[in-house]
Amino acid sequence: MIEIESVNEIYAQSFRDNWSLPAITDYISGAAVTYAEFAADIARLHLFFEQTGIKPGDKVALMGRNTPRWITVFMSTITYGATIVPILQDFTPTDAQHIINHSGSVLLYIDNSIWENLEFEKMPSVKGVVSLADGKLLGEHPLNEGRIERVLKNLKRSFRKRYSKGFNPADVDYPSMNPDDMAVLNYTSGTTGFSKGVMLTYRNLWGNITYGINSRLHYQGSRALSFLPLAHAYGCAFDMLVPLAVGTHITVFGRLPSPQLLLKALANVRPNLVICVPLVLEKIYKKQILPMIVRKPMRWVLAVPGLDKALYVMIRRKLVAAFGGEFEEVIVGGAPLNHEVEEFLHKIRFPFTVGYGMTECGPLISHTPWRQFVPGSSGRTLEGFMESKILSPDPENIPGEICVRGTNVMKGYYNNPEVTAQTIDEDGWLHTGDMGTRTSDGTIFIKGRYKTMILTSNGQNIYPEEIEAKLNNMPLVSESLVVERNNRLVALVYPDYEAMDRFGITHGQLPREMDNVLSELNKLLAPYERVDRIQLIAQEFEKTPKRSIKRYLYNV
Template identity: 65%
Template sequence: MNKENLLQIYASGFRKNWELPALTEFGSDQTMTYADMARRIAALHLLYEEAGIKRGDKIAVMGKNSFAWVVVYMATLTYGAVIVPVLHDFNVQDAQHIINHSESVMLFINESIFDSMEFEKIPAVKAVLSLDRRAVLAEHPVTNHAVEKFLARLPQKMRRRYPHGFTTADVDYPEIDESTLAEINYTSGTTGFSKGVMLTLGNLGGNVRFGVASRLHYRGSRALSFLPLAHAYGCAFDMLTPLAVGTHITILGKLPTPKLLLKAFAEVRPNLIICVPLILEKIYRNKLRPIIEKPSVRRALKLPGLKTLVYRKIRNSLVEALGGEFEEVIVGGAPLNHEVEAFLHKIKFPFTVGYGMTECGPLISYTPWRNFIVSSSGRTLPSMESKIAGSRNPETEPGEICVRGENVMKGYYKNPEATEAVIDAEGWLHTGD
């Protein structure tokens, strides 16, 4: 498998896909090309330099999925700082706890969220910037409004730095060892108990390289991003992997209600769908089960000749409802209901179930749908190992799943006791599953 450094994957990918669409916000006519995104990343790098941000400094981002959210994440990653995603629906106390615990020195946030936050309670933060517009929402007195002043001059600074315009030759990201911390992703919003999962460039890179090698996304493919990008699952396979290869990502920044999702699927026609079980379970419960429980359909299912036809029609209607052009649906984040899984398999719907956790950024196992075995969660990735611990006979008795390899986190931030409790001396991560 290609072991190209993650940041160089993005540098070469952005240059190669320069004119292709990178991001579109669903419901608007706004589209950002890879060139536009690389230019905005460069502008944010200038801001970081002016603000005195150093490699390894923590940058928090809290907001709904958006252009700005993606740019902040990618700019922080490619600068060499550490991104700290905070779920937009965490309450204020939990969010402030995470920002403080992570020692974040800058915060990007939706203004509606910051309105209920107390700036003096996040004292390490030098400046708070809006995700909704180009504006500084608050700034620590020690900076003497330096960030706000620089932000006002940013367009001129960009012209001075790139007098001939920003070109592919200007996309140049640092060579940083992949053992370097890249992200702290908090597993819980409970004040005092949040655990910050430390993910390195190598952890993120392991997920991205696998996704690229497996052609989950590819140049010119289409993706619909509706899972929270602050979660490792959505981040890895709705953003990081697609952006590595030149995929066009449509961002659904609103609450993904079933009605809105079906509308988005029909318009975007994604080539891959990643979702949590709840999505398929709702479709089954609200749309499919009422069909198969009709007396006429139940009678038809008892006749071998008609049974196949009925299942084909149900499968085709479901495929069409989800856009009609996807290779497969990857389900992850939680176990899929057995009844739903069995029915989807019965009608030959192209789905597969993977397994992972934030501590692996997130992927541990996956198998393409054509090779998927019902009630499994795929094969362990080539870059990972797995074993069953605490069972005298792993084939017949349950035990704990343990994994180690490229995707396993560095540990929990500022919590060596919790780290030692889950990663043993041989490097095995005890998943608790």
């Protein structure tokens, strides 16, 4: 159990204790650094901040793909006492510039390819822009009179002078910050308008990090494959912050995680914990497992007692091997897991669990180790860190809005007291906007978003996400969205063109096939949930940088 109460001291202690161990490897290039080298890189950036006039509390923006240098900039900023502003690389140039200006960032680290599309003159607060690729200066504000350029030119010499006897474990010493100081300013990729700046404090980070350490999600010498966006709170906390706090070896994937490339990387790295989003498991299930178990011979095997268990054992072994074979559990988060996929994984005893969180909690709200995980739930509210309640007359049976409070709850939205007051009430309860139920031990069951819930004329609550989960498992359906039109439910469907080619189905035959899909779907639904028709759409749904469908564009 960890007893250190300062985030920066957790990292200082970790870097000293794990000095000679591997810290970060770039999967693409193979370049690697030890904790000693990583700590020296941080010290070099601290010296750069100091000499360029960056003060504790100043904002440093960071935008680019996952790389070891991205991690170095992030960790250097929070251990210096400045505030990091991670920006998802998928944000448009206009949105990125708005975030940089809204945050008041004075320094920007960015990928060269993204920088080409930004306009420096439209970001007046930024003193300088530095390349994430090679650390070179990309731009400097004229009023700064070339100070950053001079510091960068002489940085190696300055570092050797500062640490004339070499950089040693005793030199790793970071300021102890006020727990309520802002460490991260994370802009959400909200689906109903421009994103808000979530103020995460050192206390919020400490809660997530400490839970991860105490739960042994990562541990000294363990291996992690980081493939989720580190600019998002989920990947940031459990693919970076927790691993670096204990001496884990992080391999940074650094590319779009297609299932084929990702499975190859998992086999190579053999991580001891896998952090993923539902889409990864759902694609593997739909593309590899489902076609196998729906074949007639397999259906016959599954109908024979004893043989079905042997088949499940075989599938489980293959799936475990595909994820590297040496992990304790797969933690699924970031979005709800498809019920059919979850039921199958539970049936074959695949070691997975589903957690629940949001950026505003940096991100974790609930998690249960896989052996105690209750299927259909999103884990148990973090004991000792968080508490939860349901705004419902019968929280165990009647869904209501999920509210949480505790160590992980954000300070508020940056420069937005009105929305902060609407989200966090006077008693400190954060209103999540999610609907669900809760058992007496704090286990949370999520139904859907409050804003997407459809109330029928006879008073029934319909959660479109639950219908979409069933529909997305149907043949020929790539993704879907259920909306209300003239008091009837309509399913917007983007077809699975790969499956159409595989089954030899033409565009002309597709409407008839969708009639069959609709018939099968409605057999799985309660009478009040049944869908009136399927409407095909020609292009993929427009999505946020977090890959959530922009529902508000289709609710017309």
